[in-house]
Amino acid sequence: MGRLVDGEWKSGWEYGKDADGAFKRTTTAYRNWITPDGAPGPSGEGGFAAEAARYHLYVSYACPWAHRTLIFRKLKGLEDLITVNVVHPDMLEDGWTFDTGFAGSTGDTLYGKPFMRDIYIKADSGANGHVTVPVLWDKQRETIVSNESSEIIRMFNSAFDGITGNTDDYWPEHLRDDIEPVNQRIYDTVNNGVYKAGFATTQSAYDAAVDPLFDSLDWLEERLAGKRYLMGDRITEADWRLFTTLVRFDTVYHGHFKCNRARIVDYPNLWAYTRELFQWPGVSDTVFMDHISRHYHYSHDTVNPHRIIPTGPRLDFGAPHGRGHLAAA
Template identity: 45%
Template sequence: MSSAQSGNSAYGRKKFKRSPSHFTDRITADGADGWPVEAGRYRLVVSRACPWASRALISRRLLGLEAALSLAVVDPLQDDRSWRFTLDPGGRDPVLGIRYLSEAYDARETGYPGGVSVPAIVDVPSGRLVTNDYLQITLDLATEWTALHREGAPDLYPEALRDEIDEVIEGVYHDVNNGVYRAGFATDQQEYESAYRDVFRRLDWLSERLAGRRYLVGDTITEADIRLFTTLVRFDPVYHGHFKCNRSKLTEDPVLWAYARDLYQTPGFGDTVDFDHIKRHYYQVHTGINPTAIVPAGPDLSGWLTPHHRDQLGGRPFGDGTPPGPPPEAEHIPPAGRP
């Protein structure tokens, strides 16, 4: 059996531990790591199924970096070489000319033994991977790429609020973003229940925090909201059942459900979400915990477009800025992937 296939079938049979990013070079305004910010030089590779990659997608949209940082979307299903460009004509990325993201990893480090992950940023001229540091990529898009931001772009990581944002996202990362995976891939009852308790303890804390405020930190959308949203939007379609995080659904928490709908209906959030990719990836790739690969028909997604009334709490989604325009035509989500 191939390494990728055996890895997928091993979920739920070996203790889950998220690997740190191996390639942590940064693309910065001063080019300190050898990778200066430059329009058109880099390509962002994402899976619309992956919550970590979706954070980069949202940040890119909100900041108006579509023209400066091109986008490649991989197939939500993987084969023995992991992420592949089978959605593109001829099965090759039209810019990088490769069939598998692993080719960009190999160009960076021959024989790299680790996993091939998204989001990834690739240097187009050389075809080499620059970074797969999912925790740092969005922060750098917000702070290092400012010369290429659209007019009216929001400040997603305001300096005066960074300590509070960092504190909030640390808890969200451990208990929610990563907590659902620790529960879903647990190998024994104690491990599962510990993660389960972390998930819902933090969700209860978040619900209480958001009951009287529109956004997690300050009165505008920040990095903290982006990081929480990408887990919440996947909660009922996959985490509640597939990962056994089933104390309650997102739709059963009035505060978090309204908060998630508010963000989903904000330009830059819902227009990056592809529920078809999300469901097919989790249920058909994680064969260790779903050996039949059957994809559930539900849940009903129409509720995402219902009124949320969160605007009554005040707040200014984009601060002194403006909403992003419509996504490029090539990046529209097919109707099957949307409510």
């Protein structure tokens, strides 16, 4: 994966190198916020006002964190306001690249750079840390607004409402106190839990990750038995944050990351729920299973040293989901 050290690229895979063999996710470095009037947000500095055609999103179709932002861009009608570039699915010695040799990879249409790291260096010539996606870029100031997906989706949720007129709210104020603990458990044990299992380099680290993962999937299966969505009859950001892991689970996490106690198709409620979210208007357009399978199986040579891309399971995300009858609990 590599990293930047004072603006210089240092290649090498670093995950799973801790003494206990556990995967430790690094924190994101850019935490500014787009707001309707450019006032400072909860973190970072101000000056990033919501404006049409000012912002650009760098993503990988393979990455679940980047996928969140593409979903919210679609749900909130921001496609004409925020442009997008897509990296190549392979993340090798040079990290994410703008190679256009894989269908759907767009290159860097803003600056013609070859590597995602060049965007970080353009924002800060002495940049340090991992080069991750998504990146929300300000074309006017030529800098990174944010590379924290959980905050980007909240910006997309409301900052541009005055421009688009789309006031759909996936983080409603009256549900926030209920959403936060659900988000936290899902992040720790499911979204990040699959990575902790997959990148573990000791049995104890793997066991410490995989048991909480399936405990949480069991909990979610039970929760969704009586609720259409995680918060009841209203879909929220919690659902979309979970979806990007569920839609990848059987294709890559079950086998590649050794999360093989059960598949999502083995959970009747979770599988129907995944199909419903996939069928939400516009969402299927953000799912690129070829990028997903290619990235995980080809990029992670410490997990799959021969880089064999499996055929994958046959999953019918378009099958009827039958969840319309469920009322709020």
